[in-house]
Amino acid sequence: MLTSAHNLNSTRLIWLVRRLSRMYWQEVPFRAHSVLRGLAQGRGLFTAKRVPPRATDARYGRAWLAAPEAAQKQAAVLEEAERLLAGDFAVFGQAVAFVDGVPDWNRDPVTRQPIPMTFGLFIDFRHVGEGIDIKHLWELNRHVWWVTLAQAWALTKDSRYLQRIERLLDSWLQSCPYALGPNWTSPVEHGIRLINWSLVWHLIGAEQSPIFQGQRGQQLLARWEACIYQHMRFASDNYSYYSSADNHLIGEAAGVYVAAQTWDLWPEGRKLCVRAKELLESETLKQFAADGVNLEQALCYHKFTLQFLLASALAGQVNGQTFSPAYWQRIEAAIVFLAAVTDVGGNTPGYGDTDDGEVWSLGAGEAFNTYHAMVALGGLLFERGDLIAKSGQLGDSGDMELPWLSQHRGLSRSNAAPGELPTFFETGGYALLGHDLHSASEFRVLFDCGPLGYNRISGHGHADVLSLQLAKAGEALLVDAGTYCYNAAPELRHFFRGTAAHNTVAIDGQDQSIYGASFLWLRDIATTIEHRDVGQVTSVMHAHHDGYLRLKDPVRHHRRVTVGEGDWLEVEDWLECKQSHEVSVYWHAAAGTRLLPDGDGAWALLAKRHRLSITVSGAPCVTSIVEGQDLPPQGWVSTAFYSKTAAPVLVLKAQLNPGEVVRTRIELSDIPKA
Helix, strand or coil: CHHHHHHHHHHHHHHHHHHHHCCCCCHHHHHHHHHHHHHHHHCCCCCCCCCCCCCCCCEECCCCCCCCCCCCCCHHHHHHHHHHHCCCCEECCEECCEECCEECCCECCCCCCECCCCEHHHCCHHHCCCCCCCHHHHHHHCCHHHHHHHHHHHHHCCHHHHHHHHHHHHHHHHHCCCCECHHHCCHHHHHHHHHHHHHHHHHCCHHHCHHHCHHHHHHHHHHHHHHHHHHHHHHHHCCCCHHHCCHHHHHHHHHHHHHHHHEECCHHHHHHHHHHHHHHHHHHHHHECCCCCECCCCHHHHHHHHHHHHHHHHHHHHCCCCCCHHHHHHHHHHHHHHHHHCCCCCCCCCCCCCCCCCCCCCCCCCCCCHHHHHHHHHHHHHCCHHHHHHHHHCCCHHHHHHHHCHHHCCCCCCCCCCCCCCCEECCCCEEEEEECCCCCCCEEEEEECCCCCCCCCCCCCCCCCCCEEEEECCEEEECCCCCCCCCCCHHHHHHHHCHHHCCCEEECCECCCCEEECCEECCCCCEEEEEEEECCCCEEEEEEECCCCCCCCCCEEEEEEEEECCCEEEEEEEEECCCCEEEEEEEEECCCCEEEECCCCEEEEECCCEEEEEEEEECCCEEEEECCECCCCECEEEEECCEEEECCEEEEEEEECCCCCEEEEEEEEECCCC
């Protein structure tokens, strides 16, 4: 036990030193002030324990969603609500234990270990205990799933749903008192909870809800409103500034803003609302490029952050609070990017961290897809022909969610026509190559030609610069390996974030950047696009990056990608340096495929509907197939958080001289139907 505690303390110290090395100089006094404030609050000073008097003109805001008049397409919501009533609920595939209809809000669902109910800001949620990833507990406490019960009540007026919400709310307020325990450690979780509480509030009838009638109901309402104020204060007291200012800061501000629009009850709340809106306006323009790409370089967090922005915009709009045209432009561009990178089969590329987390959702069931619903919502909000056309390819997710948000139709209008989705996102660093994009026969290559991540620490970025993903007719063939986990398995966390888990080149066995910790890279990477030519028959892109300039013999990795009309591509890799270096070129295949030798220097990748012929030429290479290897990890694909599947990866190893080329040619053909 002593050794374990010593190792944990050593890990914390190493992390702290590395984290300090990536802070801005202005951040150090801010962090010191935050520590002092936390110490004071831990002793009961400067807290929000006492709720201030209401404003003389206190009011409840207008609802930013409404139950559809017809319950069509809502069967999945009602089915999910029934499962929740029965205690059938899981987080990342892990069943959550319910007792008398409620879970233990402060116990890790996986290990069943309780988290101490100490002052929340003093809990090191990165190192809670061996085998514990607090994300499981946080996901349970975001209360996204409460919205499903509230939707079921709004659709049916069946009292069982409302009674369960009442029990859950009462239990949570009792079990999670202000500032104590694991649910008072991370302010972005408060932002998410406030947004879902706003949705539940409106769906159950706001202050007129039956659960707030009578003395007991009024007491529950008063307790909830006090906790809402404390959430607003906790989020705003602990805004994630400086090098932590990523999706967390937007999420914290969004929660405060949505809460202020929903419960406009306190003078201080109005001041917090003004600051939250300022942050949303400024951070949106910082964190989303004008071409729509979220600069954290993780598509899951692109979607996640966009959910915060949409909740804020929609809640403000119905209450007469408009955001700037620039804010709306970023939302529109971000949705257009989502539509562009989603293939004809509805698959989204899994670059960067992908953890399956949601801010809010109005759909349910395995068929529901938030990415698809977001594209449909973009078509509704901006009346863009290209988004409406793309949404039509993507199934019923939009039909499930849009009826709840139909009051927001046509807030902005675009003249974009079907088929005009962009293919090059220069600032964000992604290019789509191929032909017949967004058609049934599309040949699609996504080329990552951007930075490592955002804001010095690149917390959700992967070392995947110049990597490729390939799909044909909606079938993923060459893929990003995924994410798998955050805190519970450090070696696997490093592997899935590292260069060897992506379709790019590792030099001298090292990652493109220096790995600092689970959410920390210690060196930025800059990518330069040397040439881009999109022709009628072939498209060519040439780019290089500086991630390996840190080596004793500095190296620039160059990659030229040529995509042909006849479903083929050629990838040329070479080094700009002075000495020879060991290189490893990785080609990760999708789970469920087979990778087999196919003659001298050739390999065949067999999927369900397509066959890739892979040939290697140029510099001499030693080639091998790795699949499901544990030590060191290799040959795994994670398509869902805390889930991994063995999948083949073709590894090419060479001792490469300056300017010497490794050439990989990939030709695709259909597999005849049996």
